[in-house]
Amino acid sequence: MAESTRDIKRRMQSIDNTRQITKAMEMIAAAKLRRVQERVERSRPYLERLTDTLGRVVQAAKKEGDELPIMAQTREGSRRCLVVMTSDRGLAGGYNANILRQTDRYMRDYDDVQLILVGRKARDYYRRRGQNFLAEYVNLGDHITFRQAQEMSQVVEEFYANELFDQVDIVYNYFVNSVTQRVRVRPILPIPEPPEEAERTGPQPLYWFEPSFAGVLNTLVPQFVQTSLFQALLEASASEQGARMTAMRSATDNATEMIRDLTLSFNRARQDAITKEISEIVGGAEALQSR
Amino acid sequence: MSTFRLEVVTPERTVLDQDVESVLLPAKGGQLGIWANHAPMIAALEIGVAQYGPKSGRKENLAVGGGFIEMDGTTLRVFANTAETAEEIDVMRAQEAKDRAEQRLQDMQSEWGHYRAEIALQKALTRLRAVGE
Numbered sequence: 317m318a319e320s321t322r323d324i325k326r327r328m329q330s331i332d333n334t335r336q337i338t339k340a341m342e343m344i345a346a347a348k349l350r351r352v353q354e355r356v357e358r359s360r361p362y363l364e365r366l367t368d369t370l371g372r373v374v375q376a377a378k379k380e381g382d383e384l385p386i387m388a389q390t391r392e393g394s395r396r397c398l399v400v401m402t403s404d405r406g407l408a409g410g411y412n413a414n415i416l417r418q419t420d421r422y423m424r425d426y427d428d429v430q431l432i433l434v435g436r437k438a439r440d441y442y443r444r445r446g447q448n449f450l451a452e453y454v455n456l457g458d459h460i461t462f463r464q465a466q467e468m469s470q471v472v473e474e475f476y477a478n479e480l481f482d483q484v485d486i487v488y489n490y491f492v493n494s495v496t497q498r499v500r501v502r503p504i505l506p507i508p509e510p511p512e513e514a515e516r517t518g519p520q521p522l523y524w525f526e527p528s529f530a531g532v533l534n535t536l537v538p539q540f541v542q543t544s545l546f547q548a549l550l551e552a553s554a555s556e557q558g559a560r561m562t563a564m565r566s567a568t569d570n571a572t573e574m575i576r577d578l579t580l581s582f583n584r585a586r587q588d589a590i591t592k593e594i595s596e597i598v599g600g601a602e603a604l605q606s607r
Numbered sequence: 608m609s610t611f612r613l614e615v616v617t618p619e620r621t622v623l624d625q626d627v628e629s630v631l632l633p634a635k636g637g638q639l640g641i642w643a644n645h646a647p648m649i650a651a652l653e654i655g656v657a658q659y660g661p662k663s664g665r666k667e668n669l670a671v672g673g674g675f676i677e678m679d680g681t682t683l684r685v686f687a688n689t690a691e692t693a694e695e696i697d698v699m700r701a702q703e704a705k706d707r708a709e710q711r712l713q714d715m716q717s718e719w720g721h722y723r724a725e726i727a728l729q730k731a732l733t734r735l736r737a738v739g740e
Contacts, residue, residue, distance in 0.1 A: 358620040365616055366685055369677045373649060462618055523677075526650035527635050535651055535675060539686070543618050 321589060324582040328575055335571035341407065342564035348458055349557035356458075356550040362375055363547045370540055373533065376523055382466055385530065386477060387537040388507040393482035395428040397450070397475065399468075399504075399545070401488035401552040402435035404454055409563035411489060411497065412437040418487050418499045430481055432472065434549070443454055450475065461554050465546035473541060476505050488548040489555035496564050497555035504544045539595060540550060609643040612682040613659055615669065615690050622690045623659070623669070630683060631658040631666070632676060641683055651675045652687070654729045656737045668693045670737035672730050689730070696734045705731035 374388055400419050416438065423429045431449040433439045439452045451471055456464055472484060484505040489497040516520045525532045613630055615623040632639045633655025642662070652674045660666035672689035708728035712721065 355619070355621055359618055361621050362616040362686065365614070366686060369649075369684065369686070372677075374678075418609050522647060524646055524648040526639070526648060531635075532649050532651055532675065536649075539675075 320527060321582060321585045323543065324578055325510070327594070328578045328582065331571050331574050331578070333427045334340075335568055335575070338564045338567040338571065342500050342568055344560055345557045345561035345564060349554065349561055352460075352550065352554045352557060353491070353494075356547075356554045359550055361549060363543050365467050366536075366540055366543055367508075370407065370536060371509070373523065373536065374507060374509075377529065377533075385497045385533050385537060387473070387505060387541075388533065390506050391393040391479075391482040393479075394426070395430070395481040396426050397432060397472070397481040398422055398501075399432045399472070399484065399486040399548075400434060400438045401486065401548055401550070402433075402437040402441075403556045404456070406437065407563060411556055411559035411563075414499050415487060415489065416441055418501065422485075422487065422501065428481075432468075434468075434552075448482070458553065459476075460546070460549045462542070462546055465549055468545050469538065469542040472505070472545075473538060486548045488495040489591070491551045491554040494558040497559055502544065504541055507540060514566060611641075611643040611645075612683070614682060615685040615687060617674075617690050619689075622687070622692065623685075627659045628662045629660065629666070632685070633657060633671060634676075636733055641678055644680060645678050645683075648678050648711040649675060652685075654709050654726070654733050656733055657685070668737040668739070669733045670696060670730075672733070691734065691737070696738050698735070699739055701731050701738075706733065718730050 374384065377384060398419060402415050406412065414436075419431070419438070426509060431438075431442065431447065432451045432453075433442060433449050434453045434456070436454045439449075439454060442449055453464075453468060475481065476484060483503065485501050485503050487499065487501045490500040492498055608630050610626040613623055613625055613627045615621070620650055628642065632641065632643045632650070633653045635651040637651060652671060654673050655671060657669040657671050658666040659669060670689075670691050670693075671685070671687045674687040674690075676686065679686045697710065704727060708724050708731055711724040712728065
């Protein structure tokens with residue numbers, strides 16, 4: 317007999333403790349997910365419509381030959397900036413690993429890449445590897461505010477206006493549902509060109525700008541950057557809770573299975589012990605009789 | 608009466624999506640009235656009260672915290688930084704925000720703090736005006 321009943325009992329106890337923790341974490345993540353999922357879904361229409369409108373405006377301006385503000389102009393250079401969105405905390409399955417893998421690939425694909433890191437996981441990863449980065453944002457918390465996105469966007473825009481880089485992308489986990497999150501790389505600066513098919517549909521409206529074309533674009537472009545970052549932060553936050561919930565659920569399931577297996581071994585061990593004891597007693601009694 | 612689509616979106620949510628006959632907006636250059644078939648335009652908005660509904664008769668109020676609009680002839684899209692209909696506004700909270708902002712305006716010396724308090728005050732006053740207080 318391999319293990320004593322006491323050892324098995326102790327291991328079961330320890331696995332059960334772990335299971336209680338993973339179960340609790342699963343439930344916390346589920347509660348947080350419910351809140352942030354609603355927010356992310358409600359906030360999507362704004363960015364979608366803003367992207368459409370901005371596309372139409374830039375196109376109309378091109379047709380008219382108006383000069384675009386620097387933020388909307390395509391530049392010659394190929395220096396890039398990547399905003400990497402990870403979480404502060406782990407135990408969320410492949411959530412952070414997928415983002416970091418994508419980031420490493422991005423840095424292999426493009427020569428000149430500078431990083432802006434969101435979340436402790438990304439910061440610690442690149443700090444450990446001695447990689448330089450432009451800025452870091454940690455401790456954003458579970459409730460993402462528009463103010464946080466605005467602060468980030470101010471920094472990005474200032475770097476961009478000072479020509480530290482020529483293009484800006486964000487990499488984040490897009491929230492599909494609680495079990496599926498997809499890594500996405502989204503361009504935010506310069507303002508992305510509208511898709512081809514939008515260009516062909518019908519006559520383009522000739523917009524009247526109030527107070528002026530430059531005045532409108534100067535509020536529109538920062539708004540686009542802010543909202544893109546805000547949206548990505550929300551998507552990432554919902555994805556994080558979803559990923560953690562799923563990871564913790566499978567951890568709980570695994571623990572349950574281990575306990576079931578151990579219960580079987582425990583019963584077998586106990587049965588063996590009883591059998592052994594009986595045979596010893598019987599053996600002892602027979603020995604007495606035969607005397 | 609000819610109607611057009613009114614969509615009001617904020618970064619947080621969609622506030623309105625309905626057909627209306629007339630919309631009055633607090634544009635940067637002053638009040639802006641929009642009816643169906645208005646020429647395509649894009650305009651920046653101030654913090655203020657917008658009104659929407661039938662051409663004649665009672666209009667609904669909407670407190671808008673700045674932003675801009677796009678009218679493409681058939682749809683008016685309002686991209687508001689914040690927006691609440693009159694029913695959604697928490698009068699108590701708006702009143703408190705107003706008092707707090709006024710207090711801050713008196714205390715504050717720094718220009719940036721002053722600017723922010725002024726905006727907060729404007730937003731609070733707009734909300735109160737939208738519910739007709």
